[in-house]
Amino acid sequence: MTTRILQATVRASAADVIGRLGDDLAFPEYANDIVSVTDTGDGLRTWVLAFRGGAATWTQGTRRPDGDPLRIEFTQLNGEFQHLIGSWTTVDTADGCEITFEVRFSTSVPHLAGAIDSAVGRVLVRAAHQIISAVGGPARVTNGGHLLWDLAEKTPSPV
Numbered sequence: 001m002t003t004r005i006l007q008a009t010v011r012a013s014a015a016d017v018i019g020r021l022g023d024d025l026a027f028p029e030y031a032n033d034i035v036s037v038t039d040t041g042d043g044l045r046t047w048v049l050a051f052r053g054g055a056a057t058w059t060q061g062t063r064r065p066d067g068d069p070l071r072i073e074f075t076q077l078n079g080e081f082q083h084l085i086g087s088w089t090t091v092d093t094a095d096g097c098e099i100t101f102e103v104r105f106s107t108s109v110p111h112l113a114g115a116i117d118s119a120v121g122r123v124l125v126r127a128a129h130q131i132i133s134a135v136g137g138p139a140r141v142t143n144g145g146h147l148l149w150d151l152a153e154k155t156p157s158p159v
Helices: 014-021 024-030 110-136
Strands: 002-010 034-041 044-051 054-063 071-079 081-093 096-107 140-143
Touching: 002 110, 014 071, 014 081, 014 096, 014 110, 024 034, 024 110, 044 110, 054 081, 096 110
Parallel strands: none
Antiparallel strands: 002 096, 002 140, 034 044, 044 054, 054 071, 071 081, 081 096
């Protein structure tokens, strides 16, 4: 499985940010590569992510672990990934909060995983950065910033 982690700080409280991250139906308004997030009932969402002229689609469930109100975990239940799991975690800091987006995935084309996983990871991290900036205000990336750059570019992807 491929793992991608993006950490950033914003000037908002951890509780406010995690509350806004819980509204994933709004994510298409925040991130260019998220085409849609649809409520399919029973707490499930169907996602459509723009990817290389096409789209990746999956249905995922989310949960907030007991005893950790500042964390949201998500898991693909069916879709175009072999596996997709991840989380959003927020922690208060002196100046606001730190947000960690972690996603682990494997694509359904194992012999092309080296190329596809890298590209998919960049799209997922770029979308997470746009979401963080939308829900928390201007974000200062502290880990994973190199993942915001497309390999052929010398500057970060537009956010």
